[in-house]
Amino acid sequence: MAFGKRKSERVVFARGIPVRMVSIDGTWTRNCLMVDASNTGARLTVGESLAGLDIKEFFLLLSTTGLAYRRCRMVRLAGDQIGIEFISSTRTVPKIAAARLTV
Template sequence: MTYGDRKSERVDFERGIHVYIMGIDGTWRRKCMMIDVSQTGARLRIEGTVEGLDLKEFFLLLSSTGLAFRRCQLVRMDGDQIGVRFLERDRAAKKSPKRQPTGELA
């Protein structure tokens, strides 16, 4: 399996970076090592089993508190390593609806 066909340049971590993956609904969480990362995705080494986990879409938690995270999608799996693609943030959801003027008060 090759990991070289990314669209953007990647950064390799010699010792890895401790991170977590967590289900979108928050029902599961696993420790991981981030082996490398690019603008568009990352390669992770999962600690423990991934059997039974919904890896179609999940969060990559970059801090132990979960304040820094990226929404991900599984791209490939090879033993205890997975390749993930970062999903774009929904820009429409970020925009707050404009307030409509409600009639004048007398």
């Protein structure tokens, strides 16, 4: 499957956006650039080796504070770029917690 075959329209970032991949159990992290994104997934360029890591599922930290993140799964690997799919959560944020996030 090519990187261009997306279910929803994507936005391309000319310089890339710095993000961080973090394993589900927190045992590894990798800095990377988000090259493009859509509602359903993104394409990342990873500068460090992914050899030996379990990258089936991981968190993608979108902010340096860790408050903005998405749970992801890898759908394709091509050289230093990986295609990821955002895993939707059925869990909802309680209204009181959501109000704190907007302040």
